Amino acid sequence: MSTQWVDYQEGELAIEGEWTLAHYSQLKAAIASLPAQAGQVHEVNLENLRAIDTAGAALLVELLGAERVGDVHAWAPSLSAERQALLARVAQAMSMSLAPKPVSESWWHAMLAMLGQQVEALWHQQLQLMGFTGLVVATFARILWHPRRWRITAIVAHIQQSGFNAVPIVALLTFMVGAVVAFLGATVLRNFGATIYTIDLVAFSFLREFGVLLAAILLAGRTASAFTAQLGSMKANEEIDALRTQGLDPIELLVLPRVMAMLITLPLLTFVGMLSGLAGGAMVASLSLDIALSQFIGTLERDIAVTHFLLGLSKAPVFAFVIALIGCLEGFKVKGSAQSVGEHTTSSVVQSIFMVILLDALAALFFMEMGW
Numbered sequence: 001m002s003t004q005w006v007d008y009q010e011g012e013l014a015i016e017g018e019w020t021l022a023h024y025s026q027l028k029a030a031i032a033s034l035p036a037q038a039g040q041v042h043e044v045n046l047e048n049l050r051a052i053d054t055a056g057a058a059l060l061v062e063l064l065g066a067e068r069v070g071d072v073h074a075w076a077p078s079l080s081a082e083r084q085a086l087l088a089r090v091a092q093a094m095s096m097s098l099a100p101k102p103v104s105e106s107w108w109h110a111m112l113a114m115l116g117q118q119v120e121a122l123w124h125q126q127l128q129l130m131g132f133t134g135l136v137v138a139t140f141a142r143i144l145w146h147p148r149r150w151r152i153t154a155i156v157a158h159i160q161q162s163g164f165n166a167v168p169i170v171a172l173l174t175f176m177v178g179a180v181v182a183f184l185g186a187t188v189l190r191n192f193g194a195t196i197y198t199i200d201l202v203a204f205s206f207l208r209e210f211g212v213l214l215a216a217i218l219l220a221g222r223t224a225s226a227f228t229a230q231l232g233s234m235k236a237n238e239e240i241d242a243l244r245t246q247g248l249d250p251i252e253l254l255v256l257p258r259v260m261a262m263l264i265t266l267p268l269l270t271f272v273g274m275l276s277g278l279a280g281g282a283m284v285a286s287l288s289l290d291i292a293l294s295q296f297i298g299t300l301e302r303d304i305a306v307t308h309f310l311l312g313l314s315k316a317p318v319f320a321f322v323i324a325l326i327g328c329l330e331g332f333k334v335k336g337s338a339q340s341v342g343e344h345t346t347s348s349v350v351q352s353i354f355m356v357i358l359l360d361a362l363a364a365l366f367f368m369e370m371g372w
Helices: 021-032 036-040 054-064 066-070 081-097 107-143 152-162 164-192 195-236 239-245 250-288 293-303 306-332 338-370
Strands: 006-009 012-015 017-019 043-045 049-052
Touching: 017 021, 017 054, 021 054, 049 054, 049 081, 054 066, 054 081, 066 081, 107 250, 107 306, 152 164, 152 195, 152 250, 164 195, 164 250, 195 239, 195 250, 195 293, 195 306, 195 338, 239 250, 250 293, 250 306, 306 338
Parallel strands: 012 043, 017 049
Antiparallel strands: 006 012
8 A cells, every 4th residue: 555655565664755744634544544563564664754743753653653663763773863853752752641551559559659658758858868967067167167257147147036036935835834744743643642743743854855845846846947938938039049150158158057056046945945844833833732932942952963954955956956957958959939938848847846856755765775
């Protein structure tokens, strides 16, 4: 059978003429009139192909198959490089669009697949965090011996923003939690005639755990999100790219001041949280248990060692470093849209709180095993 565009003989198929959009309907009819086995022939001749565009390439893919047309450079080397590239690109696009849809799986297959995706995403996320940590530490070591490169103004500004401005909310929250812990402890210990040990319960919980943990969680929600939003907006507006173009290091200029400010402010806020929690416990002890303030302070001096205060305070710099790193890293990962800024801001808060609680649990196990 012979037509203007395709000539089919036993064992050979010759593509001829102009395979363009102008002749699409005629090409479609010519292909439809071919035998079913025409597209499976061993020899395909493209020497008389005078012109081809994406419409003709799509018809050729339908005739010969996406896999065979994608490998056109192997069986039609005489075809020009431009036409080979066009055919390969159209074949690739059509192979993706015509790929068979996956068969619907059972709910537990889907659940396992989603779990695997989440675990893989978490693993890549932790790798990025470790790499970013190394980059920040290396940059800090590079400028440590060059005081002129320290951004004192930016550090002080971030201390005020993330530290001093957060004192009221940290003090109020820890005061109320301290009062609640004292009230619940007194309610339980009253049954055993040991209400006096409510003082020890409040002191142990806030000096070792609640003081640093509540302050860190508040900063994770308040400051990490602010860091992500600030850097994310700069990334979306291409300001970070502009800094790199000017030869400035964004890590040194944007990240280190925020990290150093957090390293200073979180221990101070932890101390404020400890005092506020003890004050809340002392208020409940005075109003509900008839324990005078002098007796409360005397019991603290007698029963509570300074070690508990130091252990709780020692976790603050670690939490601060992790929170600042996560907030800055998520800001750098923003793609350039308002939606991306919102997504990464939410992600920074969730990651920061998760890492703070995880590190606190590991620290508690370590201190318990060490007998501290």
